[in-house]
Amino acid sequence: MLSNTIKNELKRIFGDGNVSFAKEELLCYAYDATNTPHLPDAVVFPSGPDEIALILKMANSEGFPVIPRGAGTGFSGGSIPVKGGVVLSFERMKRILEIDTDNLVAVVEPGVVTWDLQQAVEKSGLFYPPDPSSLKMSTIGGNIAECAGGPRAIKYGVTRDYVLGLEVVLPTGEIINTGVRTAKGVVGYDLTRLMVGSEGTLGVITKATLRLLPLPEETVTMLALFNDLKDAAKATAAIIRAKVVPSTLEIVDSVSMKCVEEYANVGLPKAGALLLIEVDGNSEAVRKEAEAVAGVCLDNGAIDFRTARDKNEVKDLWKARRAISASLFRAKPNKINEDIVVPRSRIPDLVEGIKDISEKYSVLIASFGHAGDGNIHVNVMYDKKDAAEAKGANDAVVEIFKLTLALGGTISGEHGVGTAKMKYLEMELGQQAIEGMKKIKAALDPKGILNPGKIFPEASKDTAPSGAFAN
């Protein structure tokens, strides 16, 4: 609970229309896409770093949590105020400050919706590649904080690869600039990379300098159908071996296909699995690559292969692809949504292993995702009202993580740890690495006021940066 003094101070800093303590508004800032809500005590809408510096200083002296929030579409609980406190909503800091066509750089406020930035730079023939499925609603600030990925990662990398520099308010209230707006820069520690993917626990991003690319001349979108998920996985590996680097290489299993077709109604054919493949670049190269992809797919068990005829078909396919995650609830009321990554060549092994786990625990597992970079969204479906099934789902997840790590992978490619994966952190990192990370957190946020209760499991609260909010 915030004292009246703090409330009055928040009103003074942000102005009446930019602060709310009303339950009818706090309820809307309690959740993200994990649907595990916790009410904050206040929500504020900052307009710049100075206000944020003031609130962070006050949070340190008065001892209340501050939680940065973009659009609240994360899959790991990163923006949920699990210990109450003040939500900093960036919904009103959404200006594109600069698009520098000479140096291929954009400077934006954190609340800019990723899609809006992409549309804006495309008008100048430029390209901001990171494309998380939430891109039409999620924000650049949230994308940076979580290091969002997306289908294009196979060719273009992820958000981290496009962040040149940041303006950040440190948890103790100092406003700093990290990084550069040039192609190179090695002065001092790389604080930019430290901030990217730090899940809003190390600093509040208030401005970002982003790298842009020239917009590819042409993109060809293709669809290959297979009888079996394993065939599709093998074809994926074969495409990579053929030295083609598609801009998208997505795999979708039959459960996902069925659910999303019910929603999107785009005429997805019935099959055991599909690959959604795109190649982009200059026209001639694209034509050659598309031919190569078709050949590899057909040689590797594709039962059908099509090329999208026009923009509407492409739009439909992407609408369907991006809606898979949410549409899976048509199959079961609850799901555990994981985003494991394995080395690309091990995808067929992963697919086989998941099939075994699904049978062993009698749970429905829907798999889809970025086969091209080894990042598969494994959705363990269950009904929480069925206790046995819920337990089976949880056990299956642990086994999937063990398999992933055994194959040389990681338990989260792009969603982050947040609250959703904290209990599995040690499986991948080990205690020493976790301790090292906590030292960084403690150095920057000695009182633990910034987005507490995330990443590091509560069990080790003795050594956590702050016990203030552990309850």
Add this chain to the structure above:
Amino acid sequence: MKRLELLRDEIDKCVRCGTCRSTCPATKVLGVETASPRGRVSLVDAYSRGEIGLTELYLKHLKDCTLCGACRSNCPNGVDTVAIFAAARAEAIEKKGVPLAASLVFRNLKDSGKGIMGLGLKLAGKLQGLLFKDSAAGIGLLSRFSLPLVGSGRLVPPLAATFFLDLPEVMAASGIEAKSGRPKVAFYSGCGINYLMPGLGVKSLEVIKKAGAEVSVPQGQVCCGMPAYAMGDLKAAREMALKNLEELERTDADFIATSCATCGHGLKHLMPDLLSDEPGLKARAEKVASKVRDISELLIHELGFKKGSSEGEKRIVTYHDPCHLGRAQNLREEPRDIIKISGNATLKEMKNPCLCCGLGGGLMYNNYELSMDIARIKAENIRNSGAEIVATACPGCMIQLRDGLHRFGVSAKVKHVIELL
């Protein structure tokens, strides 16, 4: 219609993914989570669990919504958001009562313009010059000063000197014997055409006749109930539905045609839904509803209409999809086909033609400023299309578009698609 307590499963289906944030016109304008469909569902969820009451703030967020249905159409999980919001509004009205101004209007829209309301409106028609002046462009009336519900400088359509249902030729067409073999069409005008745009009604009758059908105008028709439904006054809406059912059953027509997207949706879907509480009524309502056609649907699919009369210079026309026609009735191509066969228009699509105009869900009444901010996006899209004419298929959208285009200085003229014929 399902009451809120019966929508528990529907509310629980929302998994807070946030896809709706990118589709909602109110979210686009206000930019905050409380103005998003996901936020509204969360608030209704909290209300239905007793966590919040019927507070001013809750009701404000509930009403800052055009009920356009874009969130529902784009929801990956198929949540019927419109049903949730409508039920929540109905619950609020049930507990708190209907606002006075709205209750007076609905009480009177239950008759067909022949009763007290009719007299009042007719008198208002004579007196409107005292309160309003003609707009320079001659497309409506500008209020001379702020009036209840009407801000100064706001463009409103003038009340017709003679209402559609009172026109001699319309009264004469109240029950026409069909000539052998020709399809019989009963024309349902709706309030927009009856009180404000009788010319559009007359044009509709002409076009239907030209397309080879006999047409009659049932005189006992009343408001379709959609405005009352949007406000949450289901009692008034149900009374209207029952009156329309009884009147339209008597017509013995093959089709019931309307030139209003909202009325079409109201008669096809809302009427049977409101009357579904009585098994006998439900079957009757569904039978009547199955005969209802939007005029573009009637012309293209039922009457095989091929070509318009005018062969003038081709004008650039863009089309605005009314929410109640595109999303609610899945009629997107038919009105565009009318534009194409008119013979004097070149169709040029605007960006996001199915974005709500901002009028719906009572928003123009509940929050005129937000309604106009949504209209601003529409107006800019129309401006950027370069079209001389924006055609649509709903008198409500036409009123809103005229007000919006006038306010934001866009010169395109607003027409109903059949006015191009």
